[in-house]
Amino acid sequence: MSLTVALSKGKLLAGSEALFRRAGLPFPNGEGRKLVVASGELRFLFVKDMDVPTYVEYGVADCGVAGRDVLLETGADVLEPLDLGFGRCRVVVASPAGRAFAPDRASTTRVASKYARLAAAHFQGRGLGVEVVRLAGSVEIAPGLGLADCIVDVVETGRTLAENGLEAVEIVAESSARLVVNRASFHARRAEVQGLVEKLREASR
């Protein structure tokens, strides 16, 4: 039985494809919209980035590529043997320029985020009980429209923030793409998993 690899259909896809090709591993060639594709000795699942850790944690996929940001948000219990080096970004607290997040007003502060868990943990860790508003996307418009005072979101270049009149005020986490491995597969299919990890390690050097 071949190993199953869960990949994000989103921003990490191009980096993942480049890495797999560099490692000399099979990768599907333009299979269109198919979400489950067998390619050589591997089977690929193309899923939403936030779902990659879930597929791997449940063992539906033996391994996957997920951003550290997503791993922190989902809290999935998976192994993370490789930092793949691409997809670097930061999760930050961003506020409207000139209106930095004020800890003394934390109780009445609303924070909008796709990373609701991470955002709550970040503020709770400092003893600040903010209200977190979970959004599925376009988080950067929330402060301008009065839905929230600030946001917690990923930034790569900071351009989107600037276009919406926001500036990063605190770093919540640094992120990059990680190879994740299911705990049971790591032991029960050790030879195959180790082979894959080693090839990807070489290719991500």
Added chain:
Amino acid sequence: MSAHRLAQVPPGVQCFVGEEARHRRRIEEAVVSVFEGWDYEEIIPPLFDYADVFAGEALASKTYSFVARDGSLLALRPDFTSLLAKIAAGRLRERAAPLRLYYSGEVVRYEPVKAGRQSELFQMGLEHLGGDARAADAEVIAIAAECLDRLGVRGFVLALGHVGVFAGLAEEAGLTVERTLALRDRVESKDPAGVRQALTGAGVSPAVAAALERLTTLAGGREALDQAAEAFAFCAKAKAALAELRTVTDALETAGLGRHLAVDLGEVRGLDYYTGLVFRVFAPDLGFEVGGGGRYDTLLARFGRPLPAVGFMLGLDRVALLLERQGRLDKAPPALAEKVSGETLGAGLASAVARRAQGGRVRFGNGAPR
């Protein structure tokens, strides 16, 4: 009472009907017969006890507790080990060690329903209290292997670690509690980049930092033990832990169980509770562990009878799921029932009773006149 509650099911509870219930019963019987075969004695502990019994470790936050009429705090059992420790130190105080005890039953925990975890869990496990520590470690792992073998699980792996390896290295590093927790979290995830980051600016010597990072990759066959012995030679505590692990793996190897063994020195979960060897059971076709166990030498002292101890348990829910996935469930249907009835209710019942006395499976056919 709102009527719609009568149809709803609270999250995390389970209900098994007919065939599924029969599969579970057969699994339980198979496992219990292995426990009995190794001369373990059954304990049926209470369903609830004072909440203090279950205090400590990570269990407290997962316990369903309630207030008794006299105001004391009670808790539904979230695990068996604490109860067995209490019984061994109390009721069985006069019994000479080693004590070999087993249990099979349900525990309840507040758990998010996720990855094969429910709020109600059925656990089958045993505790070996006192006696020679290495012999007990090896015995318990051999029993775990026999249970899985007996159940017909294909390709199972017993991944062995020892908390003393991480504990020793972390001690050498001399980190703050907070940093140690962050480090442990990253070691648990076998994340070398994360370990490096957790140690950044902590003033840890390069040799110790390298050793801690190494923990994330020292997993696999028994060669990992040799590599670890070399890499951690500078740390007395880690060295002693590795020597214990080797004694146990050697014995298991000699007993022909080597093919099921793996070494995993990054296995550091449950560190507040376990004090020595730890192991987890994995198998292909199930993404999470089927069971596990380890040595806990400090728990019994809480109850006033300091005895070293080792135990393990299998989760019935997970075993059943695994066997189903592997197509190994004992699907044999029960014997066909023989329809028995008679001219009158009394005569029919008399023949049914007679057939039952001969051991037949009967379906009694006399009912009220239609």
